[in-house]
Amino acid sequence: MKKQRxxxxxYDLYHxxxxxxxxxxxxxxxxxxxxxxFISNVKEIFLENCFFFGYSPNPKYEEVxxxxxxxxxxxxxxxxxxxGGSAIDVAKTIKAFLPLDDNKNYLEQELIxxxxxxxxxxxxxxxxxxxxxxxxIYYNNRKxxxxxxxxxxxxxxxxxxxxxxxxxxxxxxxxxxxxxxxxESYWSINANGESKDYAKKTIKLILDNYERYLNDDKSVxxxxxxxxxxxxxxxxISKTTAAHAMSYKLTSLYGISHGHAVACILPHxxxxxxDYISNNEKQENVEKIxxxxxxxxxxxxxxxxxxxxxxxxxxxxLEFSHIIQNKDIDNLVNSVNENRLKNNPVNLSKxxxxxxxxxxx
Numbered sequence: 001m002k003k004q005r006x007x008x009x010x011y012d013l014y015h016x017x018x019x020x021x022x023x024x025x026x027x028x029x030x031x032x033x034x035x036x037x038f039i040s041n042v043k044e045i046f047l048e049n050c051f052f053f054g055y056s057p058n059p060k061y062e063e064v065x066x067x068x069x070x071x072x073x074x075x076x077x078x079x080x081x082x083x084g085g086s087a088i089d090v091a092k093t094i095k096a097f098l099p100l101d102d103n104k105n106y107l108e109q110e111l112i113x114x115x116x117x118x119x120x121x122x123x124x125x126x127x128x129x130x131x132x133x134x135x136x137i138y139y140n141n142r143k144x145x146x147x148x149x150x151x152x153x154x155x156x157x158x159x160x161x162x163x164x165x166x167x168x169x170x171x172x173x174x175x176x177x178x179x180x181x182x183x184e185s186y187w188s189i190n191a192n193g194e195s196k197d198y199a200k201k202t203i204k205l206i207l208d209n210y211e212r213y214l215n216d217d218k219s220v221x222x223x224x225x226x227x228x229x230x231x232x233x234x235x236x237i238s239k240t241t242a243a244h245a246m247s248y249k250l251t252s253l254y255g256i257s258h259g260h261a262v263a264c265i266l267p268h269x270x271x272x273x274x275d276y277i278s279n280n281e282k283q284e285n286v287e288k289i290x291x292x293x294x295x296x297x298x299x300x301x302x303x304x305x306x307x308x309x310x311x312x313x314x315x316x317x318l319e320f321s322h323i324i325q326n327k328d329i330d331n332l333v334n335s336v337n338e339n340r341l342k343n344n345p346v347n348l349s350k351x352x353x354x355x356x357x358x359x360x361x
Contacts, residue, residue: 004131004152004153004154004155004156005154005155005156006155006156006158006229007155007156007157007158008157008158008222010037010038010041010157010159013155013157014041014045016155017042017045017046017119018045020078020117022046022077022078022117023046023048023077024046024048024049024050024074024075024076024077024078025042025046025049025050025076025078025079025080025119026049026050026052026067026070026071026074026076026078026079026080026094027039027042027049027050027051027052027080027081027082028052028055028067028079028080028081028082028083028087028090028091028094029051029052029053029080029081029082029083029087030053030082030083030087031053033082033083033123034051036082036161036162037159037161038082038121038157038159038162039082042080050070050071050074050076052066052067052070052071052090054066054067055067055086055087055090056086057086058086058136058138058252059086059089059090059093059136059137059138060137060138060139061106061107061137061138061139061140061144063090064090064093064094064097064106064137065106067090067094068094068097068098068102071094071098072098077117078116078117078118078119079091079094079095079116079117079118079119080118080119080120080121081118081119081120081121081153082121082123083121083122083123083124084122084123084124084126084127084129084174085124085126085127085129085258087123088120088122088127088129088130088135088153089129089135089136089137090135091118091120091153092118092129092134092135092146092151093135093137093146095114095116095118095150095151096111096135096146096148096150096151098114098116099112099114100112107137107139107144107146111146111147111148113148113149113150114150115150117154118151118153118154118155119153119154119155119156119157120153120155120156120157121156121157121159121162122156122158122162122225122228122229123162123163123166124162124163124166124170124174124228125163125171125174125175125178125221125224125225125227125228126173126174126175126176126177126178126228126259127174127177127178127228127232127258128178128181128228128229128230128231128232128233128234128235128236129232130153130156130229130232131152131156131229131230131232131233131236132151132152132232132233132235132236133147133148133149133150133151133152133236134146134147134151134236135147135151143248152236156229158222158225158226158229159225160218160221160222160225163221163224163225164218164221168214168317169257169260169318170257171213171214172214172259172260172316172317172318173256173257173258173259173260173263173316173318174228174257174259175206175210175213175214175224175227175228175259175316176259176260176262176263176312176313176316176318177228177231177258177259177262177263178202178206178224178227178228178231178259179202179203179206179227179231179263179312180243180244180259180262180263180266181199181202181231181232181234181235181240181244182198182199182200182202182203182206182227182230182231182234183199183203183266183270183293184235184238184240184241184243184244184266185198185199185202185231185234185235185237185238185239185240186199186200186203186234186238186289186292186293186296187241187286187289187290187293187344187345188235188238188239188240188241188343188344188345189342189343189344189345190237190238190239190343191237191238192237192238194237195233195234195235195236195237195238196234198230198231198233198234198237199230199231199234199238200296201226201227201230202227202228202230202231202234203293203296203297204296205223205224205226205227205230206224206227206312207297207298207308207312208223209223209224209227210224210312210315211315214315214316238343239343240340240343241340241341241343241344241345242265242269242340242341242343242344242348242353243262243265243266243269244262244340245336245337245340245341245344246265246269246332246336246353246356246357247261247262247264247265248261248335249331249332249335249336250264250265250323250324250332253324253328253331253332254323254324256323260318263313263318263320264320264323264360265356265360266309267306267309267310267313268356268359268360269356270302270306271302271306272346272348272352272355272356273286273290273345273346274290274302276346277290277346283346286345286346289345290302293305320360321360321361322360322361323360324357324360324361325361326361329354329357329358332357333350333353333354333357336353
C-alpha cells in the first residue's frame with residue numbers, strides 16, 4: 001500500500017512544500033477555511049493557486065465533474081484538500097477521474113494508477129478519510145464507492161488549530177465516528193495484526209482524552225486527530241461492518257450526522273452479537289475478539305464495556321433513542337447494503353436488522 005507522510009507540525013510541512021517541484025495547487029475547501037493559518041501560508045508558498053468550493057456534504061458526481069473541468073482549465077498540477085470527509089472525498093474522486101476519458105461516464109471506467117501529488121488537511125477529527133484509499137460519491141441519488149490504492153494522500157497535516165472552531169455537535173459526532181470505526185475495524189472479519197494495532201490505538205486515545213476534548217481542553221486536540229487518523233488506517237485494511245452499513249439511511253432520513261448515526265447503531269448491534277454468541281457454541285473466535293476488546297477498554301465484561309460507552313455518549317449530549325419512526329422500519333431494513341454486512345463477525349438476517357433498528361424507536 002502507498003506510503004504516506006503525516007506531519008503534526010505545520011512548519012515542517014511548509015518546509016517540505018517549498019522543496020516540491022509543483023507550482024499551482026488546486027485547493028478544495030470550504031470558504032470558511034480561507035482565513036486559516038494554513039491557507040495563508042500556502043498562498044505565500046504558491047503564488048498561483050485555484051480554489052474550488054463547489055461541493056456538498058454528500059458529494060455529487062456533477063460537482064466532481066465541475067472540479068475536474070476547473071482543474072484542467074486553470075492548469076493546476078497538484079491537489080490540496082482542506083476539510084472534513086466530504087472535501088477529502090471530492091479531492092480523491094477528482095484525482096481518480098482526471099486521467100480517464102472525459103467523453104464517457106467516469107464511474108463506468110476502470111481506474112488507473114496516477115501519481116498526481118495530493119495533500120490532505122483534515123479539519124474534523126473523525127472520518128480518517130485522509131488515511132484511506134476510497135471515497136464516496138452520489139450519482140442519480142445512489143451512493144457509489146470509488147477505490148484505488150493511489151487515492152491515499154501523499155502528505156497529511158494534523159493541525160489541531162482547526163478543531164478550535166468546531167461546534168459541540170460536530171466535535172462529538174466526528175469523534176464518535178472514529179471511535180466506532182476503531183471498534184468495528186477490530187472485530188471485522190478482514191482485520192489483521194496491523195489493522196488491530198491501529199484500531200487499538202484509536203480506542204485507547206479516545207478513552208484517554210474524550211472528557212478533556214469535549215470540555216474544550218486544547219492540549220488533547222492533537223490526540224483526537226491522531227485517533228481519527230489511526231481509525232482511517234484501520235478501516236483502510238479491514239473496512240467497516242454492520243454498524244456503518246445500517247447508519248447511512250438514518251442520515252438521509254433524519255438529517256443526523258454520519259458519526260451520530262453510526263453511534264446510535266453500534267451498542268445495539270454489539271448487544272445483539274453478544275447475545276447471539278452466548279447461544280451458539282461455534283462462536284469461540286468471535287467471543288475471543290470481544291474479550292480482546294474488553295481488555296482494550298480495561299473492562300472484564302460486555303456490560304462494563306457498555307457502561308464506558310454510555311458514559312462517553314452521555315457526555316456528548318447527543319440523542320441516542322427516539323431517533324426513528326415506526327413507519328420507516330421496513331424502509332431502513334431494505335436500505336442496508338448486504339455486501340457491507342459481509343465484514344461483520346456475526347451474520348445478520350433481515351429480522352435481526354429489524355430488531356436492532358427497533359431499539360432506536
